[in-house]
Amino acid sequence: MYFWEKLSLWNLVLSCANEAEGFVQWFFQIISNTPEPVIDKITMVLWRIWRARNDMLWNRNSQSATQVIEPALKFLSDWRGVRSNGNSSDSRHETTSQTLNWQKPQAPALKCNIDATIQYDLRTTGMGMALQDSTGSFISARTNAFLGLVGIKEAEARHSRRRLVGLKAWDSKKSSLNQIPN
Structure with missing residues (x-):
């Protein structure tokens, strides 16, 4: 109340x-x-x-x-x-403005969408990832955050690298996609 x-x-x-x-x-x-x-x-x-x-x-x-x-x-x-x-009241914000239509990957490929955000007041960078299959169905998602400020593109690159390392370690014959390592 x-x-x-x-x-x-x-x-x-x-x-x-x-x-x-x-x-x-x-x-x-x-x-x-x-x-x-x-x-x-x-x-x-x-x-x-x-x-x-x-x-x-x-x-x-x-x-x-x-x-x-x-x-x-x-x-x-x-x-x-x-x-x-396209501008925040805080001039430190980076913005990217793109109009893209999401497209399904061709089978058997997967599509990984990654985004990042920066919270300047908390001095934190956050990242998220969503993995989808060739039908557009949700498979897995991950998020993480760390203390420190980096640019949006660097944050997305860091998260992409972590996801790729996790996917490389994942054995599709023994694990489900929900068990992709962080």
Whole structure:
């Protein structure tokens, strides 16, 4: 309740909750009756609540509502800045703007999509990878982060190298794709 009061969204959240029979129905009720900027804010806060929950569960690190909300709103502000004109309010952000259509690889090949992000305020670089087969079906995904700042292209190159080393070590006859080493 406190999260939503702090964001002046408690009446909206409560009215949708009274009409819903579960989280999914509640969420879609909000999406169908709320302007997009408010949906963005709610989505970011839900993401940070989920992250704070995991941090509490796995690291026993408790966070106040303010510690959850402020990073969510900062992330949303930065995200909007990048989307609106390709620039963030933080001039240190690197952006790449490409419009590409994903294409399935030809069988029996796999396709590995890799992306990286930099959180300057946390001095952290994060990377993610998704592996798909020739039908476009999801096979495996990996993420990792490390302290330190590098450029986006270097971060993607580092992650690509780690994935290639992991795939090289993977024996397709003895392991499933979900057991690809990190």
